[in-house]
Amino acid sequence: MIIPRQNRHKRNHRPRFRPIQTVTFSLLPVRTAVNFFRSKNIHFLTPEPENRACRLQHRLFLTLILKTTACKTMLYDYPQYYEAAFSFRDVAWEADFLKQVIDRHAVVPVRTVLEIACGHAPHAGELSRLGYRYVGLDKNPHMLAYAREKWRELNPPPEFIQGDMVSFELPTKVQFAYVMLGSLYLNTDEEMQSHFAAMARCLEPGGLYFLDWCVQFTEPLTRQLSNSVELNRDGINIKSEFNTRLIDAARQLYEEIWTVHVNDHGQEKTLRTVERNRAIFPQEFLLFVKTQTDFRFVGWWEDWDLNRPIKGSAAPTRPLVLLRRK
Ligand SMILES: C[S@@+](CC[C@H](N)C(=O)[O-])C[C@H]1O[C@@H](n2cnc3c(N)ncnc32)[C@H](O)[C@@H]1O
Structure with missing residues (x-):
């Protein structure tokens, strides 16, 4: 995920930039939990070392606390x-842009669109207004529950699927897929291969896969x-x-x-x-697509502008990539 510094189409939005510090507070929930147990007179942090049962209980408590507190601090x-944190985005504009990509590059009629790492599915309403059926895939149940509730009256009804982008199956094929804000969370070559194999399975031949900010120029x-x-x-x-x-x-x-x-x-x-x-770099990505996937490279553009293919010495601020299923 990348937080946009600015959208090209929203030039008046200028976030402040400053170096940040990211440490200490993540221990706060742990400290709070420890204090809570202390207040209840449970001193599990000082086990009797020779007592095996006590040591085990101690380890169990710590694991439990770390797990629950870690989960509770996840923004997702x-x-x-x-x-709210992303409410500055112009979602209608972004959905219109996706339609523009489809209108210019689709070689098969697009009826259903799939969003990978959909989160709360910000574009579902607009894409539906534009005539597409929306399918969202995400691994976080809270995000999916929120999206289901938010879009429960949408017509055609959207579909939300809980799954991991590394490997998943869809009940029906789609003709267009997209991933926004660099949310392509793949850590190894094997995960990349597995993801693109899953994408190839769920896209009809001729279908498009649009990636926003996922290749690092x-x-x-x-x-x-x-x-x-x-x-x-x-x-x-x-x-x-x-x-x-x-x-x-x-x-x-x-x-x-x-x-x-x-x-x-x-x-x-x-x-x-x-x-x-x-990190996925441009030339390795091209080679990967060519040799290891069922996709063909269509093009890459910068900064939400299909008239500006990436070339020359200027580094793109927001690279977009488009692939077509063979
Ligand atoms: C930055 S949010 C993007 C949400 C939405 N696409 C948007 O444009 O606002 C990233 C989302 O990716 C999801 N995610 C992270 N890893 C994932 C994975 N391996 N498979 C599926 N979803 C994943 C998170 O749960 C989160 O909802």
């Missing part, structure tokens, strides 16, 4: 805040991206901070760390999402 578990391994955005929506104040961190240079692995401070009518929360990603 609070879709309403995720939606300006590489994230040495460059520390960071930005922060603050906005208000329906009385909710959201401060987002985004950063990247190199994990393994040889494996092209980096982490995206996204921290959101929420003030919801006086109730404060800090939510954090960390996604591990393998």
Whole structure:
């Protein structure tokens, strides 16, 4: 996932950028849980070392606390805040743009569109208005429950499927698929192969796969991206901070760390999402598509403009890539 610094079509939106610090607070929920148990006189953090049962209980408690607190701080578990954090996007414009891609490049009639990593399915309403049936795939049940509720009256009715993009099956084939905001969470060559095999299975021959910000023309391994955005929506104040961190240079692995401070009518929360990603560079991607997938490369463009193919020395701010199922 990448937080857009600005949308080309929304030039007046200029988030503030500043270096950020991303540490300490993630331990806060653990501390809170420990304090809670202490207040109940449960001192499991000082086990009797010679007592095996006590040591086991201690380990169990710690695991439980770390797991529950880690889950609770995930932004994706609070879709309403995720939606608020991205409310500056012009979703209608983006949906119209997807239609433009279809109109220009589809060679088969497009009836159903699939969004990979759909989250709360921001485009479902607009795509439906444009005449497409919407299918969303995501692995987070909270996001999917929120999307189902939000779009429950849509016609044609959307379909939401819980699954992992690395490998999944769809009940029926689609003619257009897309992934937004660089949400292609694949960590290894094997996961890439598996994902594109799943995409090939679910797309009709001639169908299109559109990838927003998923190929890294300006590489994230040495460059520390960071930005922060603050906005208000329906009385909710959201401060987002985004950063990247190199994990393994040889494996092209980096982490995206996204921290959101929420003030919801006086109730404060800090939510954090960390996604591990393998950088995909342009020429390796072309070679990969050509030799290891059932797709053909159609083109790449910059900054939401189909009249601007990526070329020359200027680094694209928001690369878009289009593939066609053979
Ligand atoms: C940045 S959000 C994008 C949501 C939406 N597409 C949008 O444009 O706002 C990324 C989404 O990817 C989902 N996700 C992360 N890893 C995934 C995986 N391996 N398979 C399916 N979904 C995944 C998360 O649950 C989250 O909803």
